Amino acid sequence: MKKIETYRNKKVLVMGLAKSGANAARLLQQLGAFVTVTDIKPFDQNPAAQALLDEGVRVITGEQPLALLDEDFALMVKNPGIPYDNPFVDKAEKRGIPIITEPELAYEISAAPWVTITGTNGKTTTTTLIAEMLNADRAQGKAYLAGNIGIPASAVAEKVTPADTMVVEMSSFQLAGTTQLHPHIAVLTNIYSAHLDYHKTRANYINAKMKMVANQTADDYFVVNWDRDEWQQLAQRTKAQVVPFSRQNLTHDGAYLEDGTLYFQGTPIIKADDIRIPGAHNIENALAAIAAAKLAGQADNAAIAHVLKTFPGVKHRMQYVETWQGRKIYNDSKATNIVSTEVALRSFPGPVVLIGGGLDRGFTFEKLIPLLKDHVHTMVVYGQTKQLMADVAKKAGITDLHIVDTLDDAVPVALRESRPGDVVILSPAAASWDQFHTFEERGDRFIADVNQFIKENPA
Template identity: 85%
Template sequence: MVTTYRNKKVLVIGLAKSGANAARLLQDKLGAFVTATDIKPFNENPAAQALLDDGVRVITGKQPLALMDEDFSLVVKNPGIPYDNPLVDRAEKKHIPIITEPELAFEISEAPWIGITGTNGKTTTTTLIAEMLNAKRTEGKAYLAGNIGIPASAVAEKVTPQDTMVVELSSFQLAGTTHLRPHIAVLTNIYSAHLDYHKTRANYIAAKMKIVANQNAADFFVVNWDSPEWQGLSHQTKGQVVPFSRKQVVSNGAYLKDGELYFQGTPIIAAEDIRIPGAHNIENALAAIAAAKLAGQKDNDAIAHVLKTFPGVKHRMQYVETWQNRKIYNDSKATNIVSTEVALRSFPGPVVLIGGGLDRGFTFEKLIPLLKDHVRAMVVYGQTKKLMAATAKQAGIENLTVVDTLDEAVPLAMHASRPGDVVLFSPAAASWDQFHTFEERGDRFIADVNQFIKENPS
């Protein structure tokens, strides 16, 4: 039993799912004296109301700096709260340890961890690993947790040594870890992302690589071998490096050769048999195969069955419907340009692309070659609509429509499509100009598609 926090004063900043669960765990199970603070007013804050009912001290509607005059031994912060937040900054200056909720989860977990991070492909890879480990399993269970939307601490409370925790870890979460040590760490890839939070690419990479900071020779680092930069990052682990590659044979890892996916020389599945489309999903499958094999899954047929039947994760290249010989895909998770590049490469064309969202000051010129090769028509909306429209014009796309909202964009994209087209919602921007989350945005897209099909039946 963890006694680290008994009779210690702990401040929890931010009451999203992970913060609320961390506060409850610390007070009810670990014996801490918890103060929880959240900027949302109390009457609009069900999490705060529930914590107050459980006896947790709650401060809402503000985050007073005067809190830092109290004798806190630890701060647990919501991963999305930046380190230049006044309360967090003051805690740092007072040398109070600051962690995120996965660190707490790791401390209490009795089950071994597989941790997955990367810029793209985390959720698909995480889900595939859990599915593979649960296939034909006779003892224990592989549990999904983390950035996938399930607080790791909630799962860690119930797991046993016979179970496995398969945990998606974002850079925001990893930045607040000190002792976290996955037995198997997976890096899907690293591109430039979240620089508004991390300030520099170097900081972003450093946060990601905390996933291997505490590994030892008994642990494993599954890493994408298709970039010299990512190969170089493998030197940061003391664990055993197990590469995966779509482009070359890596005999001690997972790789694609002559249309077949292998692990350490043994064929697992033909690439054409994998249900979810795209070269990026070949990479996700290779990463998942390597992690599952290292975690003890001996049945290659079980692994192959998962890859043949797995339909994809919602909002990530999610097949929605076919309407009059047009296939419609929801890729709302494409909150950056790299994700949309990956999506476009998955379809030879022709594509009718819907894009747009929060303006973070980026331009979209990197998309031009793919727009030229894959896209026949575009509908753009949101804060980035003018920037995306300018990029479309540079790419020579004449069938271009500019609107304000996603609700306007969907029917126009459907009308612009022709039989045989793919209608792809891959925004290349965050959702926060019009939606709270990319999930909410993706659900709206699906609802708009279904409404259009209802009004325009085949």
């Protein structure tokens, strides 16, 4: 860990706890800052705040009083999920208080180079593949996963050395709060429309994503999906060396698919049919990971191929759960938007029983209709968006439609309505926050419900 003096004797406000906020508070205290934490959850229901108070951190819980900003704070470290139009954040901005997110703090103290991954879809799979590849045949140091993948970057940055590599998944929420972030290798998997309730416009969403490359130089690399003109144009925003990857174009200066084989700069790496995880989107994820691993200089072709042949996929992303009476069951809870569910449906030709629903963000699901027609024979919908999803199911001609209230209700209905040979998949096309704190919690509940059903209904 770099010993920086930036925050010594400075008053710093940490807004919002969870894992990243608690780690940021502890790190700032270690760096000599006078730390105040404010979190909306009441103190008696807030173990993280209780622990920090025991460690000498000032905590204010149950509210976020605007008067607190009258104190002379030099910095706010904001929980990424809190939007910038929040009254407390808005007032801080108007007061001129710099606002960052926890990964920015982690970058400042990291002694290891960063490989940073963002995009609308494929982030977690690509991030995990890169780390696996960099560790497969590594002589010195270690590649560490961190960031939006569920591991606070600040906790990892405290322990890494210059011989290590930090492989950091970053969301648009996290990237919006960065100013100094400077990854040696930046990877953009793709960009579709998402999180517009937070960012308000697609342009704002893209600008947040592209903050990842803002500080790169000609000594760095920007690995970018080359399958859409829009994404190619984003490459003009960086000073880094652009390394494309593509499933559709022969980008011989990068990673590409040709005649069923994945290549990097003209060298064959692996046949597409040998990659363990299914789906055309995972070809793209593999190409992105190959490019990043090769540019990092830590992985040879045999090690990369071995990872792709054996990697089973990440939890909650088209995760195989179980086979019950000839039905294969998959957990795709990380499908928090329409595009992710489209990807899932394309990966399974059918027949599919689809469980969908979740937080209502004010959009409809019309884009799913063609895929529902081609792949799905039964739908079970729940949550805030259940009626919206039911409407598109009817338009797609799905007559075996079931509308329930909760995921716990949906699972047994979906399994009872399925037939031998079906794929039963939770791919919600919506965020989890109407009924769960995170998509991980939603996916874990789905798995528990499946296991309970199978226990009560053995083969």
